[in-house]
Amino acid sequence: MTTNFASHFTTGTRESGKTFTKLTDDAPEWLKTAVREAHQGTLPNDWIFAECRAAAEAVDSGALDVEDEDDDDVHNHADAQVDVYTQELFQWAADFCLTDTWSAAEEEAEDMGFPEDYDTSKRLAAIQYAALRHIADTIKQACAKAVAAETEQPESGAAP
Numbered sequence: 001m002t003t004n005f006a007s008h009f010t011t012g013t014r015e016s017g018k019t020f021t022k023l024t025d026d027a028p029e030w031l032k033t034a035v036r037e038a039h040q041g042t043l044p045n046d047w048i049f050a051e052c053r054a055a056a057e058a059v060d061s062g063a064l065d066v067e068d069e070d071d072d073d074v075h076n077h078a079d080a081q082v083d084v085y086t087q088e089l090f091q092w093a094a095d096f097c098l099t100d101t102w103s104a105a106e107e108e109a110e111d112m113g114f115p116e117d118y119d120t121s122k123r124l125a126a127i128q129y130a131a132l133r134h135i136a137d138t139i140k141q142a143c144a145k146a147v148a149a150e151t152e153q154p155e156s157g158a159a160p
Contacts, residue, residue: 005031005143006060009053021049031056034142038135041100047092048101051132054081055139064136066144074140078132082125093124096131105131 008027011019023032035052039045055077058064064073083089096102105127110116114126 003060003066003143003147005139005146006053006056009049009056020046021053023049028146030142030146034138037142038138039101040104040134042096045095045099045101047095048135051081051135052139055136056143058136059140059143064140064143066140066147071137074133074136077136078129081132081136082129086121089121089124089128092128101131102127105134108134 008024008031009021010024012022013019023035035049038052039048042048055064058073058077059066064077083092093102096105108130109123109126112126112130114123116123118126
């Protein structure tokens with residue numbers, strides 16, 4: 001199934017010249033809601049918007065399969081998105097350590113069995129993985145509902 005959900009994201013530029021990801025003005029309400037849910041109570045954040053876009057792109061490419069209830073694709077997507085460079089991982093942790101996103105991801109990482117006695121880099125990667133997993137799953141589920149709703153609607157001109 002071909003989708004184009006990532007087209008509802010665009011790149012903006014701040015006065016500083018730094019680019020960021022945002023939703024287009026005509027993005028559907030269900031996608032706006034999913035992006036808010038992906039933030040888990042955290043104020044709007046560039047990284048989360050970028051990861052929402054990456055998840056939407058993965059849905060469009062089929063890497064996140066909206067017709068498959070198995071979550072192996074979510075795991076693979078999240079695992080591939082985890083920062084591999086220590087500086088980037090530590091910067092991410094510094095940016096998120098006092099947020100609801102961090103709190104929820106830390107709890108999820110513990111629930112998944114990642115031990116607290118990991119060395120610092122591995123622990124941060126596990127927490128980031130949990131945050132990415134939540135974002136990817138949130139976007140995948142929202143897109144799956146949108147696809148299901150679209151396929152349930154009769155074609156225009158067709159008898160109900």
